[in-house]
Amino acid sequence: xxxxxxxxxxxxxxxxxxxxxxxxxxxxxxxxxxxxxxxxxxxxxxxxxxxxxxxxxxxxxxxxxxxxxxxxxxxxxxxxxxxxxxxxxxxxxxxxxxxxxxxxxxxxxxxxxxxxxxxxxxxxxxxxxxxxxxxxxxxxxxxxxxxxxxxxx
Amino acid sequence: xxxxxxxxxxxxxxxxxxxxxxxxxxxxxxxxxxxxxxxxxxxxxxxxxxxxxxxxxxxxxxxxxxxxxxxxxxxxxxxxxxxxxxxxxxxxxxxxxxxxxxxxxxxxxxxxxxxxxxxxxxxxxxxxxxxxxxxxxxxxxxxxxxxxxxxxxxxxxxxxxxxxxxxxxxxxxxxxxxxxxxxxxxxxxxxxxxxx
Numbered sequence: 534x535x536x537x538x539x540x541x542x543x544x545x546x547x548x549x550x551x552x553x554x555x556x557x558x559x560x561x562x563x564x565x566x567x568x569x570x571x572x573x574x575x576x577x578x579x580x581x582x583x584x585x586x587x588x589x590x591x592x593x594x595x596x597x598x599x600x601x602x603x604x605x606x607x608x609x610x611x612x613x614x615x616x617x618x619x620x621x622x623x624x625x626x627x628x629x630x631x632x633x634x635x636x637x638x639x640x641x642x643x644x645x646x647x648x649x650x651x652x653x654x655x656x657x658x659x660x661x662x663x664x665x666x667x668x669x670x671x672x673x674x675x676x677x678x679x680x681x682x683x684x685x686x
Numbered sequence: 687x688x689x690x691x692x693x694x695x696x697x698x699x700x701x702x703x704x705x706x707x708x709x710x711x712x713x714x715x716x717x718x719x720x721x722x723x724x725x726x727x728x729x730x731x732x733x734x735x736x737x738x739x740x741x742x743x744x745x746x747x748x749x750x751x752x753x754x755x756x757x758x759x760x761x762x763x764x765x766x767x768x769x770x771x772x773x774x775x776x777x778x779x780x781x782x783x784x785x786x787x788x789x790x791x792x793x794x795x796x797x798x799x800x801x802x803x804x805x806x807x808x809x810x811x812x813x814x815x816x817x818x819x820x821x822x823x824x825x826x827x828x829x830x831x832x833x834x835x836x837x838x839x840x841x842x843x844x845x846x847x848x849x850x851x852x853x854x855x856x857x858x859x860x861x862x863x864x865x866x867x868x869x870x871x872x873x874x875x876x877x878x879x880x881x882x
Contacts (some may be wrong), residue, residue, distance in 0.1 A: 538830040539838070542778035546702060546822040555698025556725045560814065562691055565723030565811030572715050579712045604757065607789075611756045612710045614786035615807030619716055626808045633756075633787035641790055685733045 546583045574583050574683075576619045583613045584658050598645035605635040606650065615659070624670040625660045628653065628677050635681040642684070649680050690818045697819065699725040703746060706731050707738045707761055708753040708784070713807070717751060717784070720811050724818070735764045747779045749753060749818065752801065754785040757811040757860050759792045762799040769800035778828055781819035800836025 556564070587609045592609030594602050610632045630651040639645055656673050659665070704726045708714040714731055721729055730745065732738040741747070750768065755761035783801035796804060802821045805813060827838045847874055 535832045535858035540778070540830070541825065542775065542828055544778075544822055544826075545746075545775065546730075546780055546818075547746060549702045550697045550699065550819070550822050551696040552701060555696045557696050558689060558693040559691060559695075561724050561815065562811050563721050564725075568723040569811075570717065572719055575715065576712055597815065608757050608781060611786045612712065615716060616712045617810035618810075619712075622826060624806070626767040630787060633789075637789045639786070 542622050547590065573619055573621065576616050577660050580613055580616050580620055580625070580661060583609055584654075584661065587654050587657060591651060594647055596647060597640075598643055600640055600643075603636050603645075603650075607633060607640075610636065610653075610657075617660075620661065621663075622661050622665070622670075624667075624674050625657065627674050630662055631674070631677045631681040632657070635684055638681070638684040644666065645686060646684070652680060653677060689812060689819070691812055692867070697725075697815075699818075700727055702726050702748040703728040703748040704730070705738060705741055705747045705752075705779075706753075707733075707735070707750070707764060708761075709733050709755050710753075713753055713784075713786070715808065719754075720809065721751065721812050723811060724815055735760050735767075738764050739767060742768055742776050747776050750779050750781045751814075752783055753802075754779060754788065754796055756785065756787055756789060758793065759789075759795055762792070762795045762801075765799040765801050765836075780818075781812075782817050782821060790827065797839075798834055798836075800834070802837050824833055 559569055587606060590602065590606050594606075610629050614626055614633070616628045617623050617627075617629070635649060635653060639650075642671060656677055660673060701719075704721055706714065706717050706721065706729060708717055710730075714733065717730060718731060730741045730747075732741060738750075738752075742750075750765075752761045754766055761783070765783065768779070768781065771777075781801040783796065783799070784807055785796065785804055786807045788796055803817050805817055818824055829836065829838045832879045
């Protein structure tokens with residue numbers, strides 16, 4: 534039988550949050566958005582660097598299943614998730630999520646389809662295109678999700 | 687959680703010491719902008735588990751925002767370490783886990799490492815604030831059970847499902863039913879009673 538012990542620790546954060554002063558919720562959220570806008574150029578540059586790395590690793594993929602190569606690609610794709618929204622291309626986050634799902638499924642099931650990987654890499658760059666119509670981006674994303682779902686473990 | 691983005695309600699993170707762990711430059715940069723935008727002034731930026739452990743050993747932490755660090759998953763190891771090895775009060779610090787993508791093999795680690803909540807990237811500032819306010823709520827118990835050390839993950843206790851009692855009471859009921867059945871059997875079978 535497992536013994537269970539409960540402790541009720543004092544949460545200092547609760548007291549700190551209630552301290553006088555601070556920020557109104559609306560103002561704080563505006564400050565966050567302004568801050569994120571400031572780092573947009575850096576994020577775009579980092580995202581482009583990740584795309585180039587992914588393209589290079591994709592170029593080295595063979596036709597046979599290679600677990601390490603897929604793990605390396607996963608390590609690149611996962612770094613980009615979260616950056617799309619800041620770069621002004623929120624669909625990129627969903628596309629990368631689909632890409633990571635695909636790579637994870639392939640590694641778990643030991644199935645491999647070079648073209649399914651390639652379409653995600655190409656879509657990553659496409660979705661970063663400034664001024665891409667939202668409907669077009671959604672259509673691309675829809676296609677990617679269909680591909681990754683085919684390989685879902 | 688439902689926070690109104692236009693709310694004029696105030697909160698104060700000025701005096702909070704916040705530990706951030708994220709091994710990607712972009713991820714760290716986004717976290718820093720959000721947390722400082724929300725008013726935090728003391729922010730420890732850690733890009734490795736070792737750095738985070740050093741901070742947790744030397745400074746009091748009011749909030750930790752930890753990336754699971756896929757694909758290595760070392761962020762979850764840090765939270766486990768914080769819960770089991772770090773000294774008070776840091777071992778009880780509220781922990782928000784962030785994740786870009788959780789590989790199937792890491793789902794259980796993410797669940798059992800001892801974090802309060804998991805936030806999926808991309809992180810919206812509003813979501814981050816909602817989660818911070820939620821983990822700061824007082825009265826949430828900490829649980830030490832087998833290999834799990836961390837906050838009680840039950841959001842509410844509705845008791846057992848309808849028509850199902852507690853297991854301890856089930857046993858008593860079963861014992862009573864067995865005793866009653868034995869008595870009835872003995873009463874209905876006088877021959878066996880005579881033979882015995």
